[in-house]
Amino acid sequence: MNILRLILVSTAITLGALFASVVAAQQPAAQKSLYERLGGLKGITVVVDDFINRLVANDELNKNPAISAGRKSSPSPYLKFQVSQMVCGVTGGPCNYTGKAMKEAHAHLGISEKEWGVMAAEFKTSLDKFEVPAAEQKELFDIVGTTKADIVASK
Secondary structure (H helix, E strand, O other), X not given: OHHHHHHHHHHHHHHHHHXXXXXXXXXXXXXXXXXXXXXXXXXXXXXXXXXXXXXXXXXXXXXXXXXXXXXXXXXXXXXXXXXXXXXXXXXXXXOOOOOOOHHHHHHHHOEOHHHHHHHHHHXXXXXXXXXXXXXXXXXXXXXXHOOHHHHEOOO
16 A cells, blocks of 8 residues: 555656646746846947947037037047946846936037937947847837937927
8 A cells, every 4th residue: 555655646746746847838937137138238338339339430420519529528438338337227237327317418419309310220220230139129219218308409
């Protein structure tokens, strides 16, 4: 009788474990944060480095004398650091952005709607270059879009 009981208990444990593994396999994994899906700070800084290089070299943006002058007061290494910290923080990473508020940082630049579009296109180019998936790009653009009212000068 003890052997039969041992076989039944063993079978029940095996079936229970099998059932638990089947259920676990059918449930989607917990969604990672956008920060994690972007590759953490490493992935973010690579994209930001490329993006800031594009902005600094963009002739259309540099036609705006205030933006051109801003390149001297806020050199690209500083911008790369600040933007990386900001993206890290707003995507769920451990970083804390310590720079100026968007309105304060951009008010003197007189950024137009057209210049905002140029910036967005450069950002998209950098994201595409590093093969950031469409879903993550959409999330990033949704986040960036929340800053537009503070960055684009009202006419």
